[in-house]
Amino acid sequence: MKIGLVRRGFSASGGAEAYLLRFADAAVAAGHEMILFSGADWPTDSWRHEFVRVSNGESPLDFANALQSLSPKDQCDVLFSLERVWECDVYRAGDGVHASWLERRQAFETSYKSWFRGLQSKHREILKLERVLFEGGAKQIIANSQMVKDEIVRYYDTLAHRIHVVHNGLPPANHNATRPNETREQCGLNEDDYAVLFVGSGWERKGLNDAIEAVNALPAPATLLVVGKGKGNKLTTSQHTHLLGTKTSAQLKELLATADAFILPTYYEPFSNACLEALAAGVPVITTTANGFAEIIEPGIDGEIVSPGDVAALSAALEKWRGRLRDGTLRTRLKAKGALHTIEQNFARTLEVLLK
Numbered sequence: 001m002k003i004g005l006v007r008r009g010f011s012a013s014g015g016a017e018a019y020l021l022r023f024a025d026a027a028v029a030a031g032h033e034m035i036l037f038s039g040a041d042w043p044t045d046s047w048r049h050e051f052v053r054v055s056n057g058e059s060p061l062d063f064a065n066a067l068q069s070l071s072p073k074d075q076c077d078v079l080f081s082l083e084r085v086w087e088c089d090v091y092r093a094g095d096g097v098h099a100s101w102l103e104r105r106q107a108f109e110t111s112y113k114s115w116f117r118g119l120q121s122k123h124r125e126i127l128k129l130e131r132v133l134f135e136g137g138a139k140q141i142i143a144n145s146q147m148v149k150d151e152i153v154r155y156y157d158t159l160a161h162r163i164h165v166v167h168n169g170l171p172p173a174n175h176n177a178t179r180p181n182e183t184r185e186q187c188g189l190n191e192d193d194y195a196v197l198f199v200g201s202g203w204e205r206k207g208l209n210d211a212i213e214a215v216n217a218l219p220a221p222a223t224l225l226v227v228g229k230g231k232g233n234k235l236t237t238s239q240h241t242h243l244l245g246t247k248t249s250a251q252l253k254e255l256l257a258t259a260d261a262f263i264l265p266t267y268y269e270p271f272s273n274a275c276l277e278a279l280a281a282g283v284p285v286i287t288t289t290a291n292g293f294a295e296i297i298e299p300g301i302d303g304e305i306v307s308p309g310d311v312a313a314l315s316a317a318l319e320k321w322r323g324r325l326r327d328g329t330l331r332t333r334l335k336a337k338g339a340l341h342t343i344e345q346n347f348a349r350t351l352e353v354l355l356k
Contacts, residue, residue, distance in 0.1 A: 002033040003354065004076030008056065008063045008083045010042040011201075016082055016094050018273065022171060024049060026347040037072050039063060060084055061125040078354050081138070084129040090354055091138035096270035096292075097151040098126045104268050104290060105205070108309055134158045140353050142166050144271040145292025164353050167296065168271050169346030170280055170338070173253070183254045187225055187242060194222035194322050197259035197283070199252065199274040200266075203230030207265030207288070207308065212236045214265070214314035222318065224263075225255060256281035261321045266291050267308045279303075280338030282331030284324065286317045296341065302334060 024034045034049040039056035055066040064085045073079050081088040134156040141163045143149040149163045200206040215224045216238050224241045262278035263286045271292035275285045285303035294305045304317035
């Protein structure tokens with residue numbers, strides 16, 4: 001069949017974009033045709049299939065209106081959207097529930113900021129589109145975690161049987177490197193140093209400051225390696241933090257092989273691909289209850305799960321896992337658990353929903 005995919009924006013390091021490209025490759029390999037409806041900033045050289053430009057406009061609502069005017073459902077057998085639009089056959093809520101995120105962020109910002117945000121048209125538009133989709137605009141909904149499914153039911157008048165939980169998946173990867181000395185030297189680390197890795201952009205939401213403060217509070221030194229982009233002028237000062245900028249997939253694999261622990265103290269993350277990649281590389285993951293990924297790990301066995309904003313608990317978790325990867329069997333076991341979540345499994349479950 002011909003599957004129409006919808007995604008407005010593009011980020012070279014974006015999890016949704018990576019997912020969409022992996023899904024398209026898997027679908028074509030299974031004999032399906034693909035057509036992408038996307039905004040002006042999506043580079044055509046990154047997409048090998050049929051492509052339709054949609055006017056980005058100034059807002060999510062502009063994009064949704066422009067897409068509607070193109071009658072996309074007349075150009076494909078099934079319309080699968082990763083974007084909040086007026087209607088589609090299947091909507092993948094990979095960005096989570098905006099209503100929940102707005103409520104959660106109130107816990108770590110001033111009441112003035114929350115009040116001002118409520119006046120911004122962008123958030124009102126997203127909430128409007130979200131309500132239409134969840135309450136009938138999408139025939140079926142895919143949530144990438146049980147956390148997101150529960151939020152959809154809680155915030156909107158959505159029947160639970162229309163929502164299908166399909167966890168993220170990764171393509172096969174070679175994670176056989178073992179603490180490459182060259183990478184540690186490039187990061188200014190000795191063989192015995194405790195290296196904690198953080199990967200993500202949008203540092204405020206992903207809790208980078210909490211990670212920095214947790215590392216600063218450790219009873220013995222550790223180094224926090226930060227991959228991604230964000231506003232560095234708002235970060236807590238720390239001699240233990242190294243901002244490495246963005247990295248290629250190959251460079252990230254080297255850093256994962258170097259890391260002793262992975263930390264993502266996020267305030268809201270529907271399901272972190274970065275955490276899944278860390279697990280698949282055999283690295284214990286320390287994250288929060290606000291991350292859908294936390295559903296697939298067992299505290300004390302695969303890493304730790306703490307409440308968002310609890311710096312003391314983060315620091316204790318980091319100290320608990322210091323030196324644990326020196327037991328080679330732990331890395332092997334974590335790799336095996338991460339390998340259970342494949343793009344093939346994700347594609348098969350997603351296709352089941354598309355064919356309903």
